[in-house]
Amino acid sequence: MHAYPALSLGVKIFVSNHTVTRDARGAESVESLWLKQASAGAFLDVLVATIIGSIVLMLGGFEVPALPALLALIGLSVVDAGLRYFVIRRRSLR
Numbered sequence: 001m002h003a004y005p006a007l008s009l010g011v012k013i014f015v016s017n018h019t020v021t022r023d024a025r026g027a028e029s030v031e032s033l034w035l036k037q038a039s040a041g042a043f044l045d046v047l048v049a050t051i052i053g054s055i056v057l058m059l060g061g062f063e064v065p066a067l068p069a070l071l072a073l074i075g076l077s078v079v080d081a082g083l084r085y086f087v088i089r090r091r092s093l094r
Contacts, residue, residue, distance in 0.1 A: 030092070034089055037084070037088055038081050038082075039081055041081075045076070045080050046080065049073070
């Protein structure tokens with residue numbers, strides 16, 4: 001179990017610096033653009049969901065533990081960004 005970090009550090013230091021070349025224009029790739037668009041849309045969705053959820057909880061007088069609510073927001077953001085990326089990628093490749 002403790003060997004994995006040492007192994008990955010060794011690969012990073014001794015192997016990847018000599019075998020993998022960094023793309024000078026990697027930040028300008030199509031995939032990077034798709035990810036930025038998906039992230040921006042997912043952020044807005046999570047923000048709106050948080051505001052609506054807060055208003056419903058405030059007006060309804062419900063009490064929800066913080067941990068499940070935060071885990072639900074994390075899950076929503078991951079699923080939303082993934083679906084948005086998939087849709088953007090699919091539309092662009094058609």
